[in-house]
Amino acid sequence: MTEKAIRAVHLRVKDAGITDKLIQYMKDGLSPLGVNFLCLEFNPGYNYRCFPELADGSFGKEHARKVALAAKECGIRIVPLFMCFGHQGWRFKKNALLKLHPEFDETPHIPEDGDPENTPDLEFYCHSWCASNDDVYKFVFPRIDEIMEDFGADCVHVGMDEVFSLADENCPRCKGKDRAELFARTVNILHDHIVKVKGWKMMMWADRLNNAEKFGYHEWEGDVWGTWRALDMIPNDILLADWHYEMNEKGFPGIEAFLEKGFTVIPAGWQELKQARFLLDEALKNAKSAKEKGFSGTMAGMMITCWREAENELLDTLLESVKAREQNEDEKGAHGVASSVVYMANKLKDYIP
Numbered sequence: 001m002t003e004k005a006i007r008a009v010h011l012r013v014k015d016a017g018i019t020d021k022l023i024q025y026m027k028d029g030l031s032p033l034g035v036n037f038l039c040l041e042f043n044p045g046y047n048y049r050c051f052p053e054l055a056d057g058s059f060g061k062e063h064a065r066k067v068a069l070a071a072k073e074c075g076i077r078i079v080p081l082f083m084c085f086g087h088q089g090w091r092f093k094k095n096a097l098l099k100l101h102p103e104f105d106e107t108p109h110i111p112e113d114g115d116p117e118n119t120p121d122l123e124f125y126c127h128s129w130c131a132s133n134d135d136v137y138k139f140v141f142p143r144i145d146e147i148m149e150d151f152g153a154d155c156v157h158v159g160m161d162e163v164f165s166l167a168d169e170n171c172p173r174c175k176g177k178d179r180a181e182l183f184a185r186t187v188n189i190l191h192d193h194i195v196k197v198k199g200w201k202m203m204m205w206a207d208r209l210n211n212a213e214k215f216g217y218h219e220w221e222g223d224v225w226g227t228w229r230a231l232d233m234i235p236n237d238i239l240l241a242d243w244h245y246e247m248n249e250k251g252f253p254g255i256e257a258f259l260e261k262g263f264t265v266i267p268a269g270w271q272e273l274k275q276a277r278f279l280l281d282e283a284l285k286n287a288k289s290a291k292e293k294g295f296s297g298t299m300a301g302m303m304i305t306c307w308r309e310a311e312n313e314l315l316d317t318l319l320e321s322v323k324a325r326e327q328n329e330d331e332k333g334a335h336g337v338a339s340s341v342v343y344m345a346n347k348l349k350d351y352i353p
């Protein structure tokens with residue numbers, strides 16, 4: 001392959017008021033650095049025309065068009081992220097889809113006024129949609145299609161990280177079903193629409209496909225309940241974003257396992273420069289080893305995530321830090337994110353996947 005490395009940045013967007021700053025960040029910050037891939041997460045902050053009652057945010061078509069045009073001019077591929085399956089709200093709170101359509105809620109018996117402070121994350125984390133009620137896709141596909149068409153994009157990120165609420169024993173449709181099969185079923189339904197019908201590329205977070213026990217991962221970056229077996233039940237033309245935000249003395253051997261299965265993988269780091277550097281070094285080792293072993297998968301680059309919602313102030317800080325080529329070892333937050341972005345883009349400048 002002679003394709004250039006994916007040098008990707010992730011941002012969360014819902015407010016149309018950031019449009020001009022976002023364009024400025026792309027033009028004056030990201031593009032000169034060589035960043036060529038911008039994942040914009042709308043979770044669920046998009047001003048949908050197809051289901052206005054599900055809209056939660058002012059960013060919509062005219063802003064998408066503007067951003068897409070600017071991105072094209074500076075060589076950046078925009079990849080919208082539409083959160084599927086898990087994270088249908090934050091902790092006990094439900095998003096508009098589950099509030100208006102409780103029949104899609106995998107855990108309707110869990111009230112919204114639960115106490116997140118006193119509930120362990122793994123006991124109840126966030127609401128998911130039910131993996132066995134396919135009517136949900138009547139509300140999912142039109143929204144994905146709308147965002148994709150507004151941006152004129154060719155790759156969509158479907159999220160699917162940290163899906164803990166599935167195969168719930170209280171769900172009459174899912175009770176007793178296999179977690180991996182339900183997870184894979186959801187991936188395959190999305191893939192049928194996105195890849196087979198629409199001809200777009202599909203991307204997703206990889207944490208549920210990592211066997212945490214085998215790789216020495218914690219229960220966030222990997223799965224401890226058997227969902228990981230879905231890896232063998234899904235197509236390998238899905239681009240996997242394999243996030244790791246902490247050090248791990250064993251490295252990240254899951255990356256090589258994905259490469260063995262023929263997937264294209266990009267590791268994803270966050271706000272700690274030291275960790276992002278370690279993750280990328282390990283991923284490059286995995287890539288080399290996989291090539292030597294003749295594995296068919298590709299370690300295609302890297303993504304740096306930013307989990308604070310993009311506001312003008314944040315974008316200003318990111319732009320200034322990136323322009324200054326900051327390499328801040330001690331700060332997290334915006335300065336840490338910018339430092340990771342600068343490091344990643346420079347390190348992968350001449351990397352050929």
Ligand SMILES: [Zn+2]
Binds near residue numbers: 131132167171173175
């Ligand atoms: Zn269910």
